[in-house]
Amino acid sequence: xxxxxxxxxxxxxxxxxxxxxxxxxxxxxxxxxxxxxxxxxxxxxxxxxxxxxxxxxxxxxxxxxxxxxxxxxxxxxxxxxxxxxxxxxxxxxxxxxxxxxxxxxxxxxxxxxxxxxxxxxxxxxxxxxxxxxxxxxxxxxxxxxxxxxxxxxxxxxxxxxxxxxxxxxxxxxxxxxxxxxxxxxxxxxxxxxxxxxxxxxxxxxxxxxxxxx
Amino acid sequence: xxxxxxxxxxxxxxxxxxxxxxxxxxxxxxxxxxxxxxxxxxxxxxxxxxxxxxxxxxxxxxxxxxxxxxxxxxxxxxxxxxxxxxxxxxxxxxxxxxxxxxxxxxxxxxxxxxxxxxxxxxxxxxxxxxxxxxxxxxxxxxxxxxxxxxxxxxxxxxxxxxxxxxxxxxxxxxxxxxxxxxxxxxxxxxxxxxx
Numbered sequence: 516x517x518x519x520x521x522x523x524x525x526x527x528x529x530x531x532x533x534x535x536x537x538x539x540x541x542x543x544x545x546x547x548x549x550x551x552x553x554x555x556x557x558x559x560x561x562x563x564x565x566x567x568x569x570x571x572x573x574x575x576x577x578x579x580x581x582x583x584x585x586x587x588x589x590x591x592x593x594x595x596x597x598x599x600x601x602x603x604x605x606x607x608x609x610x611x612x613x614x615x616x617x618x619x620x621x622x623x624x625x626x627x628x629x630x631x632x633x634x635x636x637x638x639x640x641x642x643x644x645x646x647x648x649x650x651x652x653x654x655x656x657x658x659x660x661x662x663x664x665x666x667x668x669x670x671x672x673x674x675x676x677x678x679x680x681x682x683x684x685x686x687x688x689x690x691x692x693x694x695x696x697x698x699x700x701x702x703x704x705x706x707x708x709x710x711x712x713x714x715x716x717x718x719x720x721x722x723x724x725x726x727x728x
Numbered sequence: 729x730x731x732x733x734x735x736x737x738x739x740x741x742x743x744x745x746x747x748x749x750x751x752x753x754x755x756x757x758x759x760x761x762x763x764x765x766x767x768x769x770x771x772x773x774x775x776x777x778x779x780x781x782x783x784x785x786x787x788x789x790x791x792x793x794x795x796x797x798x799x800x801x802x803x804x805x806x807x808x809x810x811x812x813x814x815x816x817x818x819x820x821x822x823x824x825x826x827x828x829x830x831x832x833x834x835x836x837x838x839x840x841x842x843x844x845x846x847x848x849x850x851x852x853x854x855x856x857x858x859x860x861x862x863x864x865x866x867x868x869x870x871x872x873x874x875x876x877x878x879x880x881x882x883x884x885x886x887x888x889x890x891x892x893x894x895x896x897x898x899x900x901x902x903x904x905x906x907x908x909x910x911x912x913x914x915x916x917x918x919x920x921x922x923x
Contacts, residue, residue: 533827558810570849602812602921632845632882636842636845637762638842638845639747639840639841639845640839640840641838641839641840641841642838642839645833645839651847651854651856652849652853652856653856655855655859655860656851656853656855656856658859659855659856659858659859659887659890659891660855660891662887663884663887663888663891665923666888668885673846682831682857683880683884685878686866686879686880686883687866689880689883690862690863691864691867693859693860693862693863696859697859717817
């Protein structure tokens with residue numbers, strides 16, 4: 516049995532946990548549809564689509580993402596989806612955990628893209644400390660871009676007379692999000708970059724392919 | 729043929745203009761401090777020391793970024809400290825500061841970036857700074873009874889403004905650095921001829 520990256524879990528168990536959460540998200544989406552709660556249906560559906568993205572990559576580009584990475588992404592969107600059912604309102608710490616986890620996913624993505632670009636391009640060469648700084652800058656900036664998305668989608672929705680799909684709950688919510696995004700980024704910058712080694716290789720191959728060599 | 733900025737490509741002329749602007753920036757920092765705007769005085773000082781740092785470290789007064797960067801930073805800080813266009817001038821100042829830091833990392837340190845990457849990274853740094861600035865304002869309001877953040881909508885419009893400014897400044901300086909052949913890695917063979 517192949518050991519997974521997550522301590523105590525084999526790769527098979529990592530996949531199993533991922534599937535269970537995907538099933539729950541699918542169930543949530545179906546329940547929303549049946550009971551005509553479209554917000555819930557969309558919430559579950561989008562989350563499920565995100566967790567299926569690695570499978571699409573493997574189909575289209577023959578890249579098998581490490582099961583632990585798929586699990587990591589799935590946990591992040593799962594926490595957000597479940598949170599909007601109630602936990603966000605019930606527990607003040609829930610939002611903070613969810614943001615730390617999803618920020619770590621964004622950090623991993625940012626790091627992998629940067630590393631791939633650095634190895635691919637002859638023009639970019641940085642000392643290791645810079646990579647950590649890049650991760651934190653990338654995640655903080657992504658937080659602002661995310662706020663823009665929430666703001667934009669909210670204004671679009673109100674122009675169309677619909678409910679805002681992404682609810683912003685005040686300035687302190689925004690600030691807490693930024694803070695815990697930074698926590699997730701720092702965690703990855705300090706400890707987590709090895710986990711995305713396979714993803715770096717994949718992005719790099721895609722860059723090569725897009726150059727036509 | 730690449731068009732060259734006669735001032736920037738003459739290190740000495742660039743340095744003279746750069747240091748003159750820097751002196752103006754210091755004067756503005758002093759004025760803000762006397763007017764009790766400590767936060768803005770501090771920002772002007774941080775920008776000024778960042779511009780001056782490479783020259784101090786290398787002990788060579790010509791080791792300074794192209795003067796237009798210092799110019800935009802000085803104008804933005806000056807306009808801000810005289811109380812005009814408060815928000816936009818502030819964003820331009822922060823965006824220029826980010827560009828100065830990234831350009832200096834690229835040109836004067838062992839961090840090597842392509843020109844496009846450097847400018848893109850400067851945009852990210854500007855947004856990241858806005859995030860930290862938001863957090864700082866929030867806790868300033870909470871702990872020191874200031875009223876920097878008024879409403880959520882206002883803050884969200886701030887994000888829109890800062891992102892727009894960062895992108896416009898990024899595009900402008902990407903174009904400008906390309907034009908004067910500054911920053912980025914050494915020119916690829918053939919690039920100078922075709923540019």
